[in-house]
Amino acid sequence: MKLKLFGVALALVSGCGGALQANACTPVPGWPQKAKLSPEVVAELVVSHAAHIDLVVADHFSPDAEIAPLPAVFLEKASPQEASEYAQGWRETWSDAVRIHYRVVATLLGNPTEAFVVNGEGLEGPLPTRGGVARRLKSFLDQKDLANWPGPGACVARVSAAIGQQYLVFRDSDGKLLEVKIPVQFEGETSSADAPAVVPVSGLTDAWVKLVKRAIGNSSHGFSVSTSRP
Secondary structure, eight states, rough: OOOOOHHHHHHHHTTTTTTTTTGOOOOOOTTTTTTTTTTTHHHHHHHHOEEEEEEEEEEEEEEEOOOOOOOOOGGGGGHHHHHHHHHHHHHHHTTTTTEEEEEEEEEEEEEOSSEEEEEEEEESSSOOSSSSSHHHHHHSSSEEEEOOOOOOTOOEEEEEEEOEEEEEEOOTTTTTBBBOOEEEEEEEEEEEEESSSSSEEESSSSHHHHHHHHHHHHHHTTOEEEEOOH
């Protein structure tokens, strides 16, 4: 997923006396492709913090995406008219955003539910599920629901989905995408990143799903699967 500095952030820089320059995202060369992580450690961490783990399929999109409001810190020096214009520009930045409606296929952890939604990007084709698990997980670090987007220039990626594709999704006790830091090695140093909360998978026999099921079985939760009707 590509990180980009949104046009609204640039507009706000000039309107807020350069206040956003420190918040502009400049992706580090080689991130996340050259990062190293342990899928087993990631599985243990997300299982220990998640309240809900579901195998889902992206069922459909709707245009009523919920977008986090522009943080107040970016409006402190703006006049009421400017604040209104900035807020409008912020919303227009996400004009292609959609509400992703997931249908639950199987519940690995937590109370079974039939469906839930996340705000993000709708894709025309599926994301890859082949290749090593570590390589796949690195592609989905630092994802955010647009309803919880931190602000202009944030170096994070919005959740994306293709209709008909299956995903393993981790959520907290409030039903929001799980946010937990995991250790990664990058350029010889230990760093951290938000764990992948939404990962494309090929089904219950997917290698990532198997690792997560094993971690659940080794945890205090114990492992069981509740399968929904197709």
